[in-house]
Amino acid sequence: MTKPGPANEPPQGAKDTDAEISDAERELYGGRLRYDQVYVQHEGPLIRLSFAHMAAALPRMMGMVLRTGRQSDRRALAGVVIAQLGQGVTSAWGLVAVNGALTELFADGPTGHKLRDALPSLLVLGMAAVAAALLSAWSTAMSGRLEPQVERAVSGRYYAAVTGVELEATERPEVQRQLEAGKFGTDSARSMLRLSVGVGNVLIAMIAAAGVLAALHWTLLPMLLAIALPKGWGAVRSARREYVSRLHWVDHRRAIASLLAYLTRPHAAGEIRVHAAGTKLLAGYEEMSRQTEAEQRRLARAQAATDLVAGAFAGLASLSCYGLLWWLLTSGGLPLAVGGTAVIAIRTSTARLTSLVQQVNRLYEELLFLTDTETAIEVAAEHAIPPAGTALPPAVDRVRVQDVSFTYPGADSPALKGASVTVRRGEVTALVGANGSGKTTLTKVLAGLLLPAEGQVWWESEDGARVELREARRCDIFASVGLLAQDFPRWEMTAAANVAIGAGDRPRDMGRIREAAQDAHVLPLIESLPHGWDSIVFKGYERGVQLSGGQWQKVGTARSLYRRAPFLLVDEPTSALDPHAEIAAFEGLWSLAGQGHAVVLVTHRLAATANADRIYVLEQGRVVEEGTHTELMAHQDGVYRGMYIAQAAQFGLAATAATALPAARRPSAPVEEGLV
Numbered sequence: 003m004t005k006p007g008p009a010n011e012p013p014q015g016a017k018d019t020d021a022e023i024s025d026a027e028r029e030l031y032g033g034r035l036r037y038d039q040v041y042v043q044h045e046g047p048l049i050r051l052s053f054a055h056m057a058a059a060l061p062r063m064m065g066m067v068l069r070t071g072r073q074s075d076r077r078a079l080a081g082v083v084i085a086q087l088g089q090g091v092t093s094a095w096g097l098v099a100v101n102g103a104l105t106e107l108f109a110d111g112p113t114g115h116k117l118r119d120a121l122p123s124l125l126v127l128g129m130a131a132v133a134a135a136l137l138s139a140w141s142t143a144m145s146g147r148l149e150p151q152v153e154r155a156v157s158g159r160y161y162a163a164v165t166g167v168e169l170e171a172t173e174r175p176e177v178q179r180q181l182e183a184g185k186f187g188t189d190s191a192r193s194m195l196r197l198s199v200g201v202g203n204v205l206i207a208m209i210a211a212a213g214v215l216a217a218l219h220w221t222l223l224p225m226l227l228a229i230a231l232p233k234g235w236g237a238v239r240s241a242r243r244e245y246v247s248r249l250h251w252v253d254h255r256r257a258i259a260s261l262l263a264y265l266t267r268p269h270a271a272g273e274i275r276v277h278a279a280g281t282k283l284l285a286g287y288e289e290m291s292r293q294t295e296a297e298q299r300r301l302a303r304a305q306a307a308t309d310l311v312a313g314a315f316a317g318l319a320s321l322s323c324y325g326l327l328w329w330l331l332t333s334g335g336l337p338l339a340v341g342g343t344a345v346i347a348i349r350t351s352t353a354r355l356t357s358l359v360q361q362v363n364r365l366y367e368e369l370l371f372l373t374d375t376e377t378a379i380e381v382a383a384e385h386a387i388p389p390a391g392t393a394l395p396p397a398v399d400r401v402r403v404q405d406v407s408f409t410y411p412g413a414d415s416p417a418l419k420g421a422s423v424t425v426r427r428g429e430v431t432a433l434v435g436a437n438g439s440g441k442t443t444l445t446k447v448l449a450g451l452l453l454p455a456e457g458q459v460w461w462e463s464e465d466g467a468r469v470e471l472r473e474a475r476r477c478d479i480f481a482s483v484g485l486l487a488q489d490f491p492r493w494e495m496t497a498a499a500n501v502a503i504g505a506g507d508r509p510r511d512m513g514r515i516r517e518a519a520q521d522a523h524v525l526p527l528i529e530s531l532p533h534g535w536d537s538i539v540f541k542g543y544e545r546g547v548q549l550s551g552g553q554w555q556k557v558g559t560a561r562s563l564y565r566r567a568p569f570l571l572v573d574e575p576t577s578a579l580d581p582h583a584e585i586a587a588f589e590g591l592w593s594l595a596g597q598g599h600a601v602v603l604v605t606h607r608l609a610a611t612a613n614a615d616r617i618y619v620l621e622q623g624r625v626v627e628e629g630t631h632t633e634l635m636a637h638q639d640g641v642y643r644g645m646y647i648a649q650a651a652q653f654g655l656a657a658t659a660a661t662a663l664p665a666a667r668r669p670s671a672p673v674e675e676g677l678v
């Protein structure tokens with residue numbers, strides 16, 4: 003997952019000044035391209051970026067990563083920890099050996115004797131170096147084994163959590179934004195583990211050096227700290243600035259990415275060229291990118307200033323420390339060998355400090371992203387579809403929607419207002435009505451995807467047993483439903499996968515895939531492709547092919563048929579089909595009803611609904627008419643009759659049942675599969 007890179011920062015504290023919005027954004031998006039209006043999501047992490055919060059959060063998050071590591075591969079984690087501690091010990095051991103060797107070398111006497119006396123310490127120094135190299139290699143091997151497992155564990159938790167969230171919750175901007183933000187931290191656990199190893203390594207080595215220095219002379223420890231503090235301050239300040247900038251410019255970057263995506267999207271290719279839409283988008287991209295570049299320049303300048311200040315203070319501290327060391331040596335307060343060891347320790351520690359600061363800097367950043375992921379997982383859990391519930395009665399034969407109302411989060415008016423419909427197996431139930439009248443929303447309620455705020459949805463069997471949607475075990479409902487949504491997903495996968503994914507919880511059955519494709523009238527097309535079922539139904543890949551809108555609709559139909567669920571909900575299944583294909587598709591639906599399926603058909607093609615067993619007419623979320631075609635046509639001023647006559651008139655036909663599409667019926671047969 004690519005994280006939103008650093009972009010801009012408005013003047014400190016400002017959030018939405020007009021100056022930040024480019025003319026292009028204003029023209030194309032009417033301002034910022036935002037998922038919601040509330041800039042709350044990152045306020046928490048921003049506050050946590052203060053020193054106190056960082057200190058408090060870091061051990062917790064490292065603990066979390068280590069816990070995940072332990073759950074993923076206990077042995078590898080133990081290996082990493084032991085290797086790190088071992089390196090700290092070897093580092094201290096090395097310094098003690100250096101001090102020993104220097105003591106011998108600075109002693110009085112002939113050089114040959116001094117070298118001989120220093121030999122044991124030099125040998126220990128060599129052994130410490132070999133041990134450090136071995137431990138470092140071991141640590142690399144173990145963390146390399148652990149990192150991908152930790153990433154998989156966190157990503158798995160995140161994606162499992164977000165895909166189990168109630169659909170209604172995902173419509174709420176604040177939930178959606180939190181879930182979305184979590185995406186950027188899925189690889190942070192891996193990075194944090196790597197950085198934690200690096201930080202741990204340096205910290206342990208520094209603690210070892212500090213211990214040895216303190217043992218040699220107490221003044222050496224404050225010297226080390228005096229050099230460390232300014233550098234730490236600079237790093238933390240830089241991290242905070244970058245993060246604030248990224249947060250404030252995330253919408254801007256999203257707008258740029260959206261523009262660029264359009265430029266290469268095949269379905270926009272025509273208008274990009276003919277309407278000069280490409281010229282407009284490219285000009286917008288240029289302008290918005292320049293703005294981003296200006297922000298990056300500003301950040302770089304601010305960063306350089308911080309580095310200068312931090313460097314100046316660290317330099318001053320170093321100067322004072324070496325001055326103090328000089329004075330101690332000349333006044334006889336410190337033996338020359340200890341002075342030498344101190345210089346080596348301070349120099350190596352300062353070098354390590356820079357890398358420590360850099361790694362801690364990045365660790366904080368990853369921590370914030372990981373916090374977002376953890377928050378997303380918590381939010382997802384709060385809004386999760388309950389895994390438990392009452393099992394559906396055996397042989398459910400109808401779904402009864404009773405006085406149901408539903409309002410989308412943030413919407414001014416309800417999409418459904420006291421709607422009641424009954425969907426029976428063995429029948430085709432048509433939902434008709436003007437655009438926005440609530441048909442799709444009603445199918446989502448029937449599918450168990452949306453829980454109505456008022457009213458009940460009963461899943462009933464013939465013998466009177468019934469379970470209400472809220473109490474039902476939702477996976478039972480999902481297992482009973484096949485969907486063909488208006489905007490069904492077009493997976494960038496093989497043709498076979500595009501059908502088989504209709505029953506993702508079952509092993510692939512090529513025989514049934516072919517059958518479903520045959521029933522959806524797409525089998526000859528797929529089998530005539532150069533790579534047949536292995537063709538990727540997207541251009542731009544090897545074995546890739548481009549399907550037309552109508553061909554895609556047939557693939558979508560095949561997918562919903564492959565599921566073999568007793569309740570089939572199809573929303574505008576023929577909108578892209580040619581007249582013959584449309585007739586064949588409707589015949590297929592009627593034949594499914596004849597086999598015992600409940601078919602819920604949402605369509606504006608009233609010629610097809612004329613043969614439905616029951617038609618519900620929706621208007622502004624209410625069911626305003628209900629009955630068979632003949633019954634509804636008998637209402638002189640009826641909504642259905644009005645729509646039907648208008649459609650028939652387009653063909654210059656009188657509105658009679660003869661204008662209806664043919665409906666095929668086969669003898670009833672039990673549905674082969676399904677829970678009910």
Ligand SMILES: Nc1ncnc2c1ncn2[C@@H]1O[C@H](COP(=O)(O)OP(=O)(O)OP(=O)(O)O)[C@@H](O)[C@H]1O
Nearest residue numbers: 173410413417435436437438439440441442443444
């Ligand atoms: N995700 C959503 N968030 C907010 N409002 C929505 C959402 N989806 C639909 N609506 C609103 O709910 C109402 C009913 O929409 P729905 O999609 O159910 O209508 P429809 O009858 O299927 O329309 P169409 O014939 O155009 O497909 C409309 O006013 C629509 O704007």
